[in-house]
Amino acid sequence: MSKAAIHWVGGPVLRADVKGPFHVHEAVSVGVNELLGEVIQLDGEQLVAQVYEDTTGLKPGDPVTGSGLPLSVPLGPGLLGRILDGLLRPLAEESVHFYAPGTVGQRGGRFHFVPLADTGETLAPGAFFGRIVREGPTMRCMVPPNVSGTVESIVDEGEYAETDTVCVLIADDGRRHELPMGHMWPVRRPRPVQKRLSPEAPMVTGQRILDTLFPVARGGRAALPGGFGTGKTVLQESLAKWCDADVIVYVGCGERGNEMAEVLDEFPGLDDPRTGRPLMERTVIIANTSNMPVAAREASIYTAITVAEYFRDMGLHVALMADSTSRWAEALREVSGRLGELPGESGYPAYLASRLAEFYERAARVRTLAGEEASVTIIGAVSPPAGDFSEPVTSHTKRYVRSFWALDRARAQARFYPAINPLVSYAEDVDVLARWWQIQGNPDWRIHRQRILTLLEQQEKLERMARIVGKDALPAEQQLTLLCAELLNEGFLYQSSFSPIDRYCSPERQSAMLRLLMHFVDRSAETLAAGAGPEAIGEVPVLRRLRRLGEELPEDDPEEANRLWTAVDRELGEINTGGDQHAR
Amino acid sequence: MRGDLTLTGAVRRIEGPLLYVKRSASVGLNEAVQIIDSEQRQRVGRIAALDEDKMIIEVLESTTGLGLGDTLIRLRAEPLVFPVGPGLLGRVFDSVGRPVDGGPPVPAERRMRIDGLAINPTARALPRDFIETSVSTIDLMNSLVRGQKLPLFSCGGLPHDRMATEIAQRARLRGGEAGEFAIVFVGIGVPHDTAEAFRTAMESSGALEHTVMFLNRADEPSTQRLLTPRFALTAAEYLAFTEGRHVLVILTDMTNYCEALREVSASHGEIPSRKGYPGYMYSDLATLYERAGCIKGLAGTVTQLPILTMPGDDIGHPIPDLTGYITEGQIVLARDLDRKGVYPPVAVLPSLSRLMDNGTGEGYTHKDHPNLAHQLFAAYARATRVRVLASVMGMEGLSDTDKRYLKFGDVFEDELVKQAGPRTLEESMEIGWRLLRVLPEAELSRLSDAQIERYIRQEAELA
Numbered sequence A: 001m002s003k004a005a006i007h008w009v010g011g012p013v014l015r016a017d018v019k020g021p022f023h024v025h026e027a028v029s030v031g032v033n034e035l036l037g038e039v040i041q042l043d044g045e046q047l048v049a050q051v052y053e054d055t056t057g058l059k060p061g062d063p064v065t066g067s068g069l070p071l072s073v074p075l076g077p078g079l080l081g082r083i084l085d086g087l088l089r090p091l092a093e094e095s096v097h098f099y100a101p102g103t104v105g106q107r108g109g110r111f112h113f114v115p116l117a118d119t120g121e122t123l124a125p126g127a128f129f130g131r132i133v134r135e136g137p138t139m140r141c142m143v144p145p146n147v148s149g150t151v152e153s154i155v156d157e158g159e160y161a162e163t164d165t166v167c168v169l170i171a172d173d174g175r176r177h178e179l180p181m182g183h184m185w186p187v188r189r190p191r192p193v194q195k196r197l198s199p200e201a202p203m204v205t206g207q208r209i210l211d212t213l214f215p216v217a218r219g220g221r222a223a224l225p226g227g228f229g230t231g232k233t234v235l236q237e238s239l240a241k242w243c244d245a246d247v248i249v250y251v252g253c254g255e256r257g258n259e260m261a262e263v264l265d266e267f268p269g270l271d272d273p274r275t276g277r278p279l280m281e282r283t284v285i286i287a288n289t290s291n292m293p294v295a296a297r298e299a300s301i302y303t304a305i306t307v308a309e310y311f312r313d314m315g316l317h318v319a320l321m322a323d324s325t326s327r328w329a330e331a332l333r334e335v336s337g338r339l340g341e342l343p344g345e346s347g348y349p350a351y352l353a354s355r356l357a358e359f360y361e362r363a364a365r366v367r368t369l370a371g372e373e374a375s376v377t378i379i380g381a382v383s384p385p386a387g388d389f390s391e392p393v394t395s396h397t398k399r400y401v402r403s404f405w406a407l408d409r410a411r412a413q414a415r416f417y418p419a420i421n422p423l424v425s426y427a428e429d430v431d432v433l434a435r436w437w438q439i440q441g442n443p444d445w446r447i448h449r450q451r452i453l454t455l456l457e458q459q460e461k462l463e464r465m466a467r468i469v470g471k472d473a474l475p476a477e478q479q480l481t482l483l484c485a486e487l488l489n490e491g492f493l494y495q496s497s498f499s500p501i502d503r504y505c506s507p508e509r510q511s512a513m514l515r516l517l518m519h520f521v522d523r524s525a526e527t528l529a530a531g532a533g534p535e536a537i538g539e540v541p542v543l544r545r546l547r548r549l550g551e552e553l554p555e556d557d558p559e560e561a562n563r564l565w566t567a568v569d570r571e572l573g574e575i576n577t578g579g580d581q582h583a584r
Numbered sequence B: 001m002r003g004d005l006t007l008t009g010a011v012r013r014i015e016g017p018l019l020y021v022k023r024s025a026s027v028g029l030n031e032a033v034q035i036i037d038s039e040q041r042q043r044v045g046r047i048a049a050l051d052e053d054k055m056i057i058e059v060l061e062s063t064t065g066l067g068l069g070d071t072l073i074r075l076r077a078e079p080l081v082f083p084v085g086p087g088l089l090g091r092v093f094d095s096v097g098r099p100v101d102g103g104p105p106v107p108a109e110r111r112m113r114i115d116g117l118a119i120n121p122t123a124r125a126l127p128r129d130f131i132e133t134s135v136s137t138i139d140l141m142n143s144l145v146r147g148q149k150l151p152l153f154s155c156g157g158l159p160h161d162r163m164a165t166e167i168a169q170r171a172r173l174r175g176g177e178a179g180e181f182a183i184v185f186v187g188i189g190v191p192h193d194t195a196e197a198f199r200t201a202m203e204s205s206g207a208l209e210h211t212v213m214f215l216n217r218a219d220e221p222s223t224q225r226l227l228t229p230r231f232a233l234t235a236a237e238y239l240a241f242t243e244g245r246h247v248l249v250i251l252t253d254m255t256n257y258c259e260a261l262r263e264v265s266a267s268h269g270e271i272p273s274r275k276g277y278p279g280y281m282y283s284d285l286a287t288l289y290e291r292a293g294c295i296k297g298l299a300g301t302v303t304q305l306p307i308l309t310m311p312g313d314d315i316g317h318p319i320p321d322l323t324g325y326i327t328e329g330q331i332v333l334a335r336d337l338d339r340k341g342v343y344p345p346v347a348v349l350p351s352l353s354r355l356m357d358n359g360t361g362e363g364y365t366h367k368d369h370p371n372l373a374h375q376l377f378a379a380y381a382r383a384t385r386v387r388v389l390a391s392v393m394g395m396e397g398l399s400d401t402d403k404r405y406l407k408f409g410d411v412f413e414d415e416l417v418k419q420a421g422p423r424t425l426e427e428s429m430e431i432g433w434r435l436l437r438v439l440p441e442a443e444l445s446r447l448s449d450a451q452i453e454r455y456i457r458q459e460a461e462l463a
């Protein structure tokens, strides 16, 4: 192991005089407490490293020891259901109240291993040699992507520790690889795949405004920008709870400790709507809260995507929620500042854009090395200063994502959730995803989606006009348009994450709600054409039911949908036949 | 621990708050030092950066009067600590934790790092205990819970100090026993009268013996201003997590703290970020605000009520903006309400309590509380939109419904926001239901049929 001695130290950054070879991005151990660090620059006889822990007490002369390996994290079956720090070390158990440098817990745990390969078999990189019997997503053990060889020995079925060798491979060059159930992988190096595939199906989120208006594909990338308090975290958590991924990697990057506590408090008690299993079983939480060391905040995003790719390589669909990518960018800026690099826009280093691109590029639907179809979907929250989307992190992110969910302060202040502004947000994979909805039995998805967006756009235009001439002066059709747009907002787009009935909405229920609301839009237009006034239409009692549709139409209740459908027909019909009895 | 070590004649250069010192002994980053001048006056400092033969000491007080030759540096071989112990309550300290009330020093039972340690996220208990502040716009609309950090975003000249004082006097848990409580008042660069007014108020309500005060005067150097909240929060943590008390920390004015941070950063020659504030201001503020919370298995809690004045009344200014990204909501005060004579002048729409959902509703406050609040928010938001409409084209073009919204907006401010004295949550809720009766029933889509029946129809009949 190469050695160096600290020469200068300030904040999380140090310079050391080297005595032996080091590499950029090599993991190092620093000082007597063996703090974890990473080489970020080499300059003649000196190296510059960032340290992932509190540097209090470090001093010149303290040793820096190279690991010979790039900064890597231990991947393995012990990750699921856990909360870990930005470098995948388990956070200490509850009884340790304060997170002092070095107080990380033990990962430990034993797993039931079933061999899937035989002695003498040749295994390619990424091939499966075992599986783990446990509740939750199917976990398999694979040959690291940079290793292959012939099985010299493999253990029998049984309980093993995560670090026990379970399989021994002899590579072509004669090297012996002792494989435990998991393996180490460098965080900054994307894990290889056979092939990248184009998007095909949506990642179903259970949030109507997303699935119906601004879907994200499996293997897609979405950004969620918004000022403070507009609902980024609640939405990210809702997606983590209800989306149809097999594994969730949730990274709290520079955000609140209480939010991590909340996830830990809530998830174990909630069930995955598809499998009925506790949500925690499919979740990995990576926490680097705002008061934890800044450099580890920078690494935590890479750690998270590496974990996501690892589960992807088992043939799973993985969703990565990153809250917030802006804090990661700020960590980059802070370290760059300490290195005295030339600042670019808003003080961010010039390489900000390429780092963002590299990160989002790691989301994809792929054919894995083992030949399976799998995906990593990234949902990144962005926290623009003063909610201004023209700032560097938001504007660069926008270039690399395909779904853009813009949160809006005015909607949030009216407590209209999710506060996504439908006129600013977009999704680029709609054409492809329409086919999926067709297969699901909703051939009208695309048309309905288009109609809602048009209505919402007209609403904005008409409201602007009404501001000049007065609402009463608008022609009847336009007044009806306003009524219908308002109805779609209230009855369809509004969805509270805290409502036990409405926090999740299956695609079937979304289709049913949409059909019902569109039925009202069509029938009311006919009623108007037949001579009824918009006021009379606005007073039919069923409107209250439709405005509260999210609360009133539960999952799997086609009867209720039918009842409301006939109520729409009847009540609007009664206006037509001159029946005045519903006007109060 | 190594013993203290004293260096003489080692200072090479003094530049703003920084001393460039020849390093002849082994010291570590961030460790505390004492700087002793020719008149034996002691100042506090810490090691900001060091290499093999130099170190940079940040003097955390004024450098006035320091010389090169006659300054002594005493190395403490540990980070800055605050010796705390029983008997903190009722005392008054200066910026750096020295008693200024003429009393004896506090017995040092524990020497705690003033920077604190991050609370282990797995050890955090979710804050859920509703605190009744007796302010309707907080209790009903933006509820505060124990262990929350909820700042007041104010503007110069608004009655934020009065509000904070009243909250400190009245805050209580509903029903159950209140436990031991304590109040930590942290005056950061505020005028003497502000601190004195607070002290008198606490005295008159008999809470002074539960109060600790930390006072940083407006004329003290900025480096010192950065320490005051750290000493105070260390005391708060001791009171909460060692003595088991429920501690409410009032920090005023955090804008002065941020200005000091900007000044110190500039003196270090750092590259500024937005509006000259350092790029790490978010992380720095987080190290203060994240010290609020509840811990599993420990009796006490730390609740923070920071106050800041928004420069230029602009909520987008980096100080309120970064604060809002860290704290669990914000209570925003508005000048126009104040001008209209509304006290407390809380702008309800931009205010938010992120922990409200944890601490209200069935089993916490009242099962209909959350829906009532949501409906009031939706209606008041609509009312403010109609107001804009009406201001453009007058009342004539408004529909009947819109006119009723306009009315709702006015009574909401006059009867719910404005209050002459304290109110219980029940009283606030009662006003809320009454105001909603101004609107057509069909508009109340956040309320269930049962809620409409019970609170809108039946109550209307009774009235």
Ligand SMILES: Nc1ncnc2c1ncn2[C@@H]1O[C@H](COP(=O)(O)OP(=O)(O)O)[C@@H](O)[C@H]1O
Pocket (backbone or CB within 6 Å): A226, A227, A228, A229, A230, A231, A232, A233, A234, A235, A417, A418, A419, A495, A496, A497, A498, B352, B353, B354, B355, B357
């Ligand atoms: N989808 C939602 N459903 C219900 N309430 C929400 C929703 N989104 C946000 N909120 C409310 O808004 C508050 C702030 O949301 P949060 O996600 O913490 O904002 P951000 O992360 O953007 O700062 C939450 O505490 C919650 O009360």
Ligand SMILES: [Mg+2]
Pocket (backbone or CB within 6 Å): A232, A233, A234, A255, A323
């Ligand atoms: Mg958030």
